[in-house]
Amino acid sequence: MPKLGMEPIRRDALVKAAIAEIGAAGSLDVTMGGIARRAGVSPALAHHYFGSKDALFLSAMRHILAGYGAAVRAALRGQTDPQARLRAIVRASFDADQFRPEVVAAWLNFYVQARTVPQAARLLAIYRGRLHSNLLHALRPLAASRADALAGTVGALIDGFYLRAGTDGRTGGADEVLDMVDTVLARAR
Amino acid sequence: MPKLGMEPIRRDALVKAAIAEIGAAGSLDVTMGGIARRAGVSPALAHHYFGSKDALFLSAMRHILAGYGAAVRAALRGQTDPQARLRAIVRASFDADQFRPEVVAAWLNFYVQARTVPQAARLLAIYRGRLHSNLLHALRPLAASRADALAGTVGALIDGFYLRAGTDGRTGGADEVLDMVDTVLARAR
Amino acid sequence: MPKLGMEPIRRDALVKAAIAEIGAAGSLDVTMGGIARRAGVSPALAHHYFGSKDALFLSAMRHILAGYGAAVRAALRGQTDPQARLRAIVRASFDADQFRPEVVAAWLNFYVQARTVPQAARLLAIYRGRLHSNLLHALRPLAASRADALAGTVGALIDGFYLRAGTDGRTGGADEVLDMVDTVLARAR
C-alpha cells in the first residue's frame, strides 16, 4: 500500500537499520539484504534510495556525526566559562548515548571506511576539525601556548576510549577520562 | 622442487605478505589470493599451512604483537627507575616501527576482528593486559592510588593515536603524547 | 495537471526517446527508465501506454519502418520509368536520413529483436517483402528472368551497408552502392 512522502521515512529507517545491523553484527560484515530486512523493505529499495552500499554507509556516518554534533552543541548551550565549556564537550563526547554498542561499532566501521572511501575520510576530517576547534576554543584561555597540542591529545584520547569500548565490550571509562583531563588541566593552569 | 624445512619459511612469508597486503590495501578487503600472490605461492598453500583466513590473520596479529612485545622488552632492559621504565614503555609504543602504515592498518584489522573472532579478542586482551601490567608496575611508585586509572588512560591514549594515524595518514603525534604523559606524571607526582 | 489528448503526444515522445536512447547508447542496453527519463515521464507511464518494453521497441520499429516507407513512396511518386523507379528506391534507401546514427542503431536492435520476438520478425519480413516487391516491380522490365535474384541481392546490399555503417562509424558508402547498382543494371540490360 504505497503512500506518498515515504522517501524521508524510508531513508531514515534504512540509515538506522544500517547502524543497528553493524552494531548487531559487531562487525563490518553486514549485507544490504540484512539492512533492508531490518528496515522492513527489499534490498532493491535500499539501492533505490541510496544508490550503493557505500552511500548508505556514508549516510549512516553522517547520521551519527550529526547526532554527536547536536549533543555537543546542546551541551555547550549557555556555557560561557572556558572550563565549563571544555567539560561540557568532554562530557558530551562520553555520554552514554555515544557509547551505545551500535554507535561505537558504527564508528569503527567509519574508521575503516575512511581508509578507502574518500568521502568518508572527508567526513571524518570535518568531524575532527570541529572537535579540535571546539576544544581549542575552550583550552586557549586555560593553557594558552599548549592549547593546540592539548586539543589533539584530548581528541586522541576520546578516540582511544571509543576504540577500547568497541573492542572490549566495556562501555565504561568515561569517568577516568574526565579525571585525566582534569589532571592535565589542573597542571596546565 | 620441494625442499626440506620449507614450512617455517612459507609461514613467515605468508604472515608478512598478509600484513603487507593489508597495509597496501589500506583496508581490510584483502583476499587470500592476494596474500598468496604477494608471498609468491598458491592460495592453496596458504590454506595448507594456516587452515583458514582467520587463522592466518591471527598469526599476523601474533607476529605484530610479538614485535611490539619485543620492542617493549628491549626498551625496558636494564632500566630500573620507575620513571625511566614508564618512559621506555611509552617510547617503545610510539616508536616509528609501530607506526609503519602496514602495522597500523593491521592493528585496525585486528580491532575489527576482535569483535567477531573470539581468539582475536583473547589475543587483544592479552596484549592489553601486558601493557596495563607494565604500565601499572611503573606507575605504582609514581602515583600510588591512581596508578590503575592512569595506566588505563595511557593505554587508551596509545590506541587513540594509533587510530588517528591509521585514519589520518599522519604518522606523527608521538611527541605530543610524550609531552602529555610527562604532564600527567609531573602532576601525579 | 493532466491534459486531454495527451496519449498520442506521450506515445510519440516515448517512441522517439526509445530511438534516441538506443542511438545514444550505441547499443541495445537501454532501459525503460532511461527512455522514460529522456521522454520526460515516469517509467510507469511508459508501461501504461505500451504495456511492455518489447511493445515499445516494436512501436519504435514501426516508426522507423514507416519513415522509411514514406521516404520510398515519396521518391517513387510521379516516377514511371522502371530505371528511374529503381534508382529512386535505392536513393531513398541510402538517404542521409536513414543513415542517422540512431536510426542505424535502431535497425541493429530490430535485427536482434527479430530473432526473439515473433512480431518483430513479422515486421521485418513485411518491410523486406515490400522492398522486394518494389525492387522486383522496377527490375522486371529491366532484367526479366533474373529480376527476383537481383532484387534479393540489392536488398542484401542495402542491409550490408547499413550494418557496416552501424559498426564502422562511417556513414558514407551510398555513392559506391549506387555505382554498383548501376553497373549491375547496365550489365543486366
Added chain:
Amino acid sequence: MPKLGMEPIRRDALVKAAIAEIGAAGSLDVTMGGIARRAGVSPALAHHYFGSKDALFLSAMRHILAGYGAAVRAALRGQTDPQARLRAIVRASFDADQFRPEVVAAWLNFYVQARTVPQAARLLAIYRGRLHSNLLHALRPLAASRADALAGTVGALIDGFYLRAGTDGRTGGADEVLDMVDTVLARAR
C-alpha cells in the same frame, strides 16, 4: 577429479559453449551461467579462465574470426589466377560452415558488441581489413581503377547476406551472391 593441463580444454569448451548458447538463444541474452552449464562447468570457472563475460565473448569472436580466416586461406591455397582467387574468397565466405545458425548469431552478437566494446570494434576492423585487402588483391587485375570500391561493395554484400541469414532463418543466398559478383566482374572486365 582434477587433472593437469585442463586450461586449454576448458577455454575451448567455454568458447564453443558461448557460441552455441548464442546460437540457441538466437539472441544476445545469454548468461554466463547458461554458457558454463553447457560447457559442463561452474559459472565461477568461466570467470576464472576469462575474467569477464565480455572477455569470453571476445574470445568467441576471435574463434570465429580465426575459423573464417583459416577457411579463406585454405581456399586461396594454390590459386594464382585472380579470377579464381576472387571466387575462392567469396565461396569461402559463403561456405555452409559460415552460415551455421550459431555462427551467424555469433556474428550478430559481435556486431552489436563492436558498438560498445572497443576491443570488439578493433577485431571487427581487423577482419574487415583483411577481407578488403584480399578482395583488393584479387580485384585489381580484374578491375583496376574500380577495385577499391568493388572490394567494399563485395564486403558489404557478404555482411548483408549474413545479416539476412541471421534474421530470416534462410541460410541460402550464396549462389545468388556469386552470380551477382560474376555479373559485376563480367561487366567490369
Added chain:
DNA sequence: AATGAATGAGGATTCATTCAT
C-alpha cells in the same frame, strides 16, 4: 612440498513491472 582445478555460497546491483493514489 606445492598447486592447478574446481566450485558453492553469497552479495551487490539492475530492471521491468505492478499498484495504489
Added chain:
DNA sequence: GATGAATGAATCCTCATTCAT
C-alpha cells in the same frame, strides 16, 4: 493522466576453500 513506491527475479562476479595429483 500520471507517478512515487516497491519488489522479485535475475545476473555478474568474487572468494574462501577443497582435493587429486
